[in-house]
Amino acid sequence: MVEAGFRNLVVCHLNHGLRGRASSEDARFVKRLAAHLGLECEIGRVEVKRLIAQRGESMETAARFARHTFFAECATQFKCNRIVLAHHADDQAETVLWNLLRGSNGLKGMRAEQRMTTETGRILVLHRPLLGVRRAELVGWLESHKKLWREDASNALPVAVRNRLRNEAIPLLAEISNRDPVAALVRAAEAFTELQQLEAWALERANVLDPQGRLHLPTLRDLPLVMRRAAIVRYLKEAGVGEIDHDLVARALDLCDSGNSPAVNLPGGGSLRRRGGRLFLQHESN
């Protein structure tokens, strides 16, 4: 970034304290590099193990929470709102495959640009400019420019899962298909993101909400099933309903037919209710 002309940069590094001496050496390396480049440097430290005990979360969730808190603090301290992350195409392929296997997110990958709201309401933008670049290209560039580097072990995927996807699954899929699964997965994730953007546009255009933000039944009934389903899923998501499974969506779709029962109970309380040509969320207290 410095060679590309960026000047006003702050190097931020969070020591997760998970790998003992290797973690401290990572931090020292970052500090020396920043000094060498004449850049500000902020090193944070967190005991992820203590955080896991406190918050009762998985290692990955606790570590991500710690990183995001640290980024937010740095952003406030240095009055920045853009954070540049180093995830590359191989990281992306592993994330996409992992999401596919978990079965809930389609081909969702990391985004090249992602908004994040901190707990104090500040908006940060995460950038991942290397998401389309292969790990081997990065290493090649570093080697040909005689630059040192260290591997960052922090990642949204559980370490054991990532290692097995990288060292076993992706090589096996490459051998079977005689093609590069990383390129295929990265491209498929891009296509999936585009289809999701298209869905957002279509829902906007379908104009299914009334001025009070409730689902307008006559409009909904005129839409094909696939659009009706997408509109209901989005309405439930935006209303903060947590678990939207296949069965809930099917029962919510049945609400469109005035011959059926006028309400569907939602997980976590409240109901989706049909009244006066509208579908809307009703909280338990009402």
Place this chain on the structure above:
Amino acid sequence: MVEAGFRNLVVCHLNHGLRGRASSEDARFVKRLAAHLGLECEIGRVEVKRLIAQRGESMETAARFARHTFFAECATQFKCNRIVLAHHADDQAETVLWNLLRGSNGLKGMRAEQRMTTETGRILVLHRPLLGVRRAELVGWLESHKKLWREDASNALPVAVRNRLRNEAIPLLAEISNRDPVAALVRAAEAFTELQQLEAWALERANVLDPQGRLHLPTLRDLPLVMRRAAIVRYLKEAGVGEIDHDLVARALDLCDSGNSPAVNLPGGGSLRRRGGRLFLQHESN
């Protein structure tokens, strides 16, 4: 199907002649079963190896061509237009993974209902009612009802690829993720199909074609990038352009800007041209 009340059924079996004695035994099994159930039975035979030599295609493409030709003949002979196929969820998962690895079709799988036009213009509908049912469930049902069966080795995937996906890749992914990849892949393919249907609806609604079927530039320019791209890709596909790669789409998108060159050459001849506020295909002869 007979137990579910279907009566007017014709059992069709094409002997691909690829596995010698096993192929003939398959055909005999089908014939006996149909006779036992009191159903019409049509056994066809094709030398797929000869077909490969004639048509210069892969085994899978030649075999599929032979099957579809046979189905079309049976449909004409028996005056049917519905064909029921036995693909199950495990077949579907392997197909989805294979398409993902090949990198061009996203998460495309086989469809539960698919229209097919024969060479004589007849429309047939292929049905795959077992696409959501696991192979193990089918075998369990057959065993508990003391029914005999044979494995059908014909499939759209190359045999070696399918065997390795089934016996190596899917078990490894199950072990790494501690989840069932078949269920995840089948569900992801369904979600992908829905997003594609939604894309078709959105393009219809965007109304980008003029009465002559050309892309209407002012309308196109008002759309967000993702819709503009989808509209151009669909226009090129429906115009029969074969290879629509990333670079071609990028150059076609540039046509929207009247400051750029007014035409883009297409693979296979002809060009996409901007004139009079429209984008349209121009054949070479013009």
